[in-house]
Amino acid sequence: MQRLLAGEARAAGRVISLIEDRRPERFAVLGALAGRVGRAERLGVTGPPGAGKSTLINAMTRALRAAGRTVGVVAVDPTSPYTGGALLGDRVRMGESGLDAGVFIRSMATRGALGGLARAAEEACDVLDAYGRDVVVIETVGVGQSEVDVARAADCTLVVLSPESGDQVQAMKAGLMEAADVFVVNKADREGADRMVAQVEEMLHLRARRGAWEPPVLRSVALKGEGVEAILEAVARHRRSEEERGGLAARRRGRLLARLRAAVEEIHREAIWADPGSALALEGAADRVASGGADLYGAAAGLFRSWLRRAAGLGGPPRGE
Amino acid sequence: MQRLLAGEARAAGRVISLIEDRRPERFAVLGALAGRVGRAERLGVTGPPGAGKSTLINAMTRALRAAGRTVGVVAVDPTSPYTGGALLGDRVRMGESGLDAGVFIRSMATRGALGGLARAAEEACDVLDAYGRDVVVIETVGVGQSEVDVARAADCTLVVLSPESGDQVQAMKAGLMEAADVFVVNKADREGADRMVAQVEEMLHLRARRGAWEPPVLRSVALKGEGVEAILEAVARHRRSEEERGGLAARRRGRLLARLRAAVEEIHREAIWADPGSALALEGAADRVASGGADLYGAAAGLFRSWLRRAAGLGGPPRGE
Numbered sequence: 001m002q003r004l005l006a007g008e009a010r011a012a013g014r015v016i017s018l019i020e021d022r023r024p025e026r027f028a029v030l031g032a033l034a035g036r037v038g039r040a041e042r043l044g045v046t047g048p049p050g051a052g053k054s055t056l057i058n059a060m061t062r063a064l065r066a067a068g069r070t071v072g073v074v075a076v077d078p079t080s081p082y083t084g085g086a087l088l089g090d091r092v093r094m095g096e097s098g099l100d101a102g103v104f105i106r107s108m109a110t111r112g113a114l115g116g117l118a119r120a121a122e123e124a125c126d127v128l129d130a131y132g133r134d135v136v137v138i139e140t141v142g143v144g145q146s147e148v149d150v151a152r153a154a155d156c157t158l159v160v161l162s163p164e165s166g167d168q169v170q171a172m173k174a175g176l177m178e179a180a181d182v183f184v185v186n187k188a189d190r191e192g193a194d195r196m197v198a199q200v201e202e203m204l205h206l207r208a209r210r211g212a213w214e215p216p217v218l219r220s221v222a223l224k225g226e227g228v229e230a231i232l233e234a235v236a237r238h239r240r241s242e243e244e245r246g247g248l249a250a251r252r253r254g255r256l257l258a259r260l261r262a263a264v265e266e267i268h269r270e271a272i273w274a275d276p277g278s279a280l281a282l283e284g285a286a287d288r289v290a291s292g293g294a295d296l297y298g299a300a301a302g303l304f305r306s307w308l309r310r311a312a313g314l315g316g317p318p319r320g321e
Numbered sequence: 322m323q324r325l326l327a328g329e330a331r332a333a334g335r336v337i338s339l340i341e342d343r344r345p346e347r348f349a350v351l352g353a354l355a356g357r358v359g360r361a362e363r364l365g366v367t368g369p370p371g372a373g374k375s376t377l378i379n380a381m382t383r384a385l386r387a388a389g390r391t392v393g394v395v396a397v398d399p400t401s402p403y404t405g406g407a408l409l410g411d412r413v414r415m416g417e418s419g420l421d422a423g424v425f426i427r428s429m430a431t432r433g434a435l436g437g438l439a440r441a442a443e444e445a446c447d448v449l450d451a452y453g454r455d456v457v458v459i460e461t462v463g464v465g466q467s468e469v470d471v472a473r474a475a476d477c478t479l480v481v482l483s484p485e486s487g488d489q490v491q492a493m494k495a496g497l498m499e500a501a502d503v504f505v506v507n508k509a510d511r512e513g514a515d516r517m518v519a520q521v522e523e524m525l526h527l528r529a530r531r532g533a534w535e536p537p538v539l540r541s542v543a544l545k546g547e548g549v550e551a552i553l554e555a556v557a558r559h560r561r562s563e564e565e566r567g568g569l570a571a572r573r574r575g576r577l578l579a580r581l582r583a584a585v586e587e588i589h590r591e592a593i594w595a596d597p598g599s600a601l602a603l604e605g606a607a608d609r610v611a612s613g614g615a616d617l618y619g620a621a622a623g624l625f626r627s628w629l630r631r632a633a634g635l636g637g638p639p640r641g642e
Contacts (some may be wrong), residue, residue: 008534021617026618027618027619030616030617030618031616031618031619032616034610034613034614034615034616034617034619035613036610036613038611123388144434146467165545171636186560206428208528212480252611253607253611256607256610256611257603257604257607259617260404260603260606260607260610260617260620260621260624261594261603263617263620263621264593264599264603264619264625264628265586265589265590265593266621267618267621267622267625268586268589268590268593268625269586269589271625272586272589273582277473278585282578282581282582282585283578285581286574286577286578286581289355289577289581290359290573290574290577292355292356292357293355293356294355295351295353295354295355296346296351296355296580296581296582296584297347297348297351297352297588298355299581299584300581300585300588303581303585304585304588304589307585308632311629311633312629312632312633
């Protein structure tokens with residue numbers, strides 16, 4: 001932990017691996033971060049595959065570095081350049097070989113349930129926050145509600161589209177619309193950019209306003225660095241707007257409550273299934289349901305009660321302490 | 322319940338509404354279905370938006386009806402024709418006005434967390450199964466892992482693509498690949514169909530075989546009904562193959578265990594947060610974490626222990642019984 005807090009990239013990488021693998025040691029590590037988390041500005045970036053999210057994050061990172069700010073990126077994206085796209089070299093060079101110690105990039109894989117990944121990604125952001133990054137970016141591919149929700153766990157969420165995103169915007173309309181604090185139509189030098197901007201503006205116009213902040217619809221050509229300054233300005237403007245009306249504090253409080261609830265539920269889940277009695281009872285319950293002798297929820301309620309009796313008798317399971 | 326089992330569409334619709342809203346009455350309703358579920362053949366249909374899933378399901382439904390089989394459809398899809406596409410009239414006519422009592426179609430909305438929706442969708446399939454449908458189809462838009470997982474909860478899963486699905490297939494590669502028992506390249510009369518078939522076959526070739534069944538890659542033009550018979554034949558062939566090697570029973574057992582686990586966890590979750598003491602303690606814990614006086618998991622473990630003491634003292638919560 002001393003090394004993490006002293007800012008060593010390799011130590012941060014190891015800590016994030018513990019978190020990604022959901023290893024029990026993560027409890028102690030995250031415990032040691034208490035009180036050091038909350039300084040970083042968190043930026044969520046999501047949108048359909050092919051919109052150019054990674055290129056845009058690269059361009060924003062360069063601009064932030066030029067302004068003297070350190071950057072951490074957590075990418076939760078099966079199409080992320082880490083796993084074999086055109087930007088692979090660029091990213092690894094920027095992130096891991098230490099050419100610029102002010103940038104740390106970490107890609108996290110979709111292993112198992114997305115719920116677990118969402119928690120792991122947020123904890124990885126905590127690590128980079130404690131590690132002293134000024135800005136922490138969390139990138140997800142906006143292909144489903146769960147994926148979008150991961151990027152919403154930020155102070156400001158960018159939804160990145162391209163002129164070709166029409167179909168996917170239709171599919172994800174509500175989810176993407178609600179997630180966005182700032183819209184970016186990237187690849188704005190391509191045909192159809194005007195139409196996409198108009199489409200987003202019309203969707204914004206149709207929905208009810210949710211507060212004082214009206215999400216702007218910006219254009220960029222991330223490959224050439226065009227439009228990046230305006231995006232960072234909009235993010236800063238959004239932050240000031242949120243701070244003025246107490247929105248940032250409310251947003252962070254809401255996120256903290258949600259994370260606490262999820263952590264309690266995770267501890268519960270582990271406590272139930274770590275009990276050998278539960279695993280045994282589960283098979284018996286499945287037999288009864290399969291034969292029509294019990295219904296799903298009746299059998300589940302029985303499993304719950306028997307676990308509770310055992311756990312109370314044992315004084316409770318030791319997980320998470 | 323008598324009416325549900327006697328096959329009244331309106332009664333089935335009301336029961337599914339209870340389930341969709343996660344109302345406590347669902348426990349009793351689902352309990353009454355025990356022993357009547359498991360006869361229907363379950364078919365999952367997923368794939369990117371615009372691939373033509375609904376059109377294909379319509380065409381398959383017509384073919385199944387012509388063969389004298391009754392059909393139930395549960396559509397979990399924000400782009401489903403129910404919510405305003407070209408097929409709206411067709412579907413409502415087929416599904417709800419009773420022109421053909423052998424077809425029941427129900428669209429479920431993405432409200433709140435997808436986890437809850439996944440459970441609700443599977444329970445809706447149980448209702449249609451108990452209601453006597455020969456074939457129950459569950460349709461999801463394959464935009465994210467959670468969405469694809471919903472369609473995997475079936476005896477056989479169709480992944481429907483179109484010649485335009487290239488980008489989305491890239492984005493969802495692993496998830497879609499693992500989900501498919503049968504691939505369908507729909508809109509096969511369009512340019513690019515050969516390329517898409519070749520792409521899927523190459524992906525199939527690259528991955529490790531997971532069993533005796535080799536997913537076929539079929540073509541269809543659902544709007545004209547072309548290729549539908551071959552798809553239904555592949556589904557029947559898959560069923561025989563699964564039955565021969567015990568795969569169907571294993572698959573259903575695995576699903577039952579997963580559903581039981583999820584039901585136990587749902588009962589746990591409701592038990593914790595229905596306790597007024599937990600809500601109170603949550604706010605206090607958030608204060609301590611926000612001020613740096615506690616870490617997330619430490620605070621969560623404390624919440625868990627205090628709930629366990631209360632629950633054990635009270636003899637356990639009454640949910641789900």
